[in-house]
Amino acid sequence: MKHNKKENVPRASGDNGVIVLENITKRFGPNLVLDNVSLVIEKGKTTVVIGPSGCGKTVLVKHLIVLLRPNSGEVYFKDRRIDNLSENELNKVRTQYGFLFQGGALFDSLSVAENIIFPIRQHWEITDWREVEELVKAKLAMVGLDGYQNQFPANLSGGQRKRVALARAIALNPEVVLYDEPTTGLDPIRSDVINELILKLQRELAVTSVVVTHDMTSAYKVADRIIMLHKGRIVADGDADHIRNHPHPIVQQFIHGQVDADDLAVLRMSGKISQAQFLPRDFE
Numbered sequence: 299m300k301h302n303k304k305e306n307v308p309r310a311s312g313d314n315g316v317i318v319l320e321n322i323t324k325r326f327g328p329n330l331v332l333d334n335v336s337l338v339i340e341k342g343k344t345t346v347v348i349g350p351s352g353c354g355k356t357v358l359v360k361h362l363i364v365l366l367r368p369n370s371g372e373v374y375f376k377d378r379r380i381d382n383l384s385e386n387e388l389n390k391v392r393t394q395y396g397f398l399f400q401g402g403a404l405f406d407s408l409s410v411a412e413n414i415i416f417p418i419r420q421h422w423e424i425t426d427w428r429e430v431e432e433l434v435k436a437k438l439a440m441v442g443l444d445g446y447q448n449q450f451p452a453n454l455s456g457g458q459r460k461r462v463a464l465a466r467a468i469a470l471n472p473e474v475v476l477y478d479e480p481t482t483g484l485d486p487i488r489s490d491v492i493n494e495l496i497l498k499l500q501r502e503l504a505v506t507s508v509v510v511t512h513d514m515t516s517a518y519k520v521a522d523r524i525i526m527l528h529k530g531r532i533v534a535d536g537d538a539d540h541i542r543n544h545p546h547p548i549v550q551q552f553i554h555g556q557v558d559a560d561d562l563a564v565l566r567m568s569g570k571i572s573q574a575q576f577l578p579r580d581f582e
C-alpha cells in the first residue's frame with residue numbers, strides 16, 4: 299500500500315486505515331488552513347477532532363470526503379486515491395459516507411420520512427416502496443424516533459432534528475460517518491443522547507466515525523482517539539488520557555477553555571463595551 303511507505307504518516311497505518319490524508323496542504327488565497335497534514339482514520343474507531351474556532355476542523359473533515367480538494371497532497375479511501383476523481387466518480391464513493399454537517403439542515407418542506415428517503419432517491423431507483431418504508435422505520439428506530447415519519451422538521455426540537463439528520467446520514471448504511479459539531483446548540487442531556495447514538499452506531503453497525511466537536515465532555519465520551527488542530531497542524535494525537543495530560547500549553551488551554559494570553563491582552567486593550575451598544579432589541 300502506497301501510504302505505508304511514507305514515514306510521516308502518524309500512528310495507525312496498514313490495513314486499519316479507511317481514510318488516509320497524505321501531506322495535505324490547503325490554502326484559501328493567502329490563508330494557509332492545512333499545513334502538510336497527514337492522518338490515518340482507523341477502521342471501526344471514533345476519531346475526534348478538536349481545536350479553536352477557525353483552525354480548520356471543518357476544512358479537514360471536508361477533505362476526508364473531498365468536498366474540498368487540497369492544493370497539494372493526496373486523499374485515499376480504502377486504498378484508492380480519491381482527491382483526483384471527477385465529481386461523478388466521487389458521488390459514487392460518497393454513498394459509502396454519511397455526513398452530519400455543521401448547520402446541515404433538514405428540508406423543511408419535506409416530512410421526516412421524505413428527508414430520510416432523499417439520499418436514497420439520489421442514488422437508487424426505488425422500485426419497492428414497502429422496503430423503503432421498512433428502511434425508514436429501522437433508521438428512525440435507531441435514533442429513537444420511529445413514529446415521527448409524517449412530522450415536519452418545524453415541529454421538532456433541535457435535538458430531534460439532529461437525530462433525524464443522523465437517521466438520514468445512515469440511510470445508505472455508510473461505512474464512515476462524519477459529524478461536524480453534532481452537539482452544538484443542544485443542552486447537556488440532548489447532547490448526551492447524540493453521544494450515545496454515536497457510540498451505538500459504532501457498536502451495532504461497526505461504522506468508522508470522525509467527530510468534530512468543541513464539547514470536551516462529548517470528545518472524552520465518544521473518542522477512541524482525539525486529534526487537536528492548531529495553526530494548520532496536528533499538535534496532539536492520542537486517547538482521552540493522553541489529551542488530558544498533554545504537556546503542550548495550547549492543548550491545556552483549549553481543553554480547559556482558557557483564553558490565550560495574547561488574545562486576552564487584545565481583548566483588554568480594545569476598550570470598554572459601552573452600554574449604548576446593547577439596545578433592548580439585542581435581547582429580543
Ligand SMILES: Nc1ncnc2c1ncn2[C@@H]1O[C@H](COP(=O)(O)OP(=O)(O)OP(=O)(O)O)[C@@H](O)[C@H]1O
Pocket residue numbers: 326329331349350351352353354355356357358400
Ligand atoms: N470555502 C472557503 N473559502 C475561503 N475560506 C474558507 C472557506 N472555508 C473555510 N475557510 C477558512 O478556513 C479557515 C478554517 O475554517 P473552518 O471552517 O475549517 O474552521 P473550523 O475549525 O471548523 O471553525 P469552527 O469551530 O468555528 O467551525 C477559516 O479561516 C475560514 O475562514
Ligand SMILES: [Mg+2]
Pocket residue numbers: 355356357400478
Ligand atoms: Mg467548523
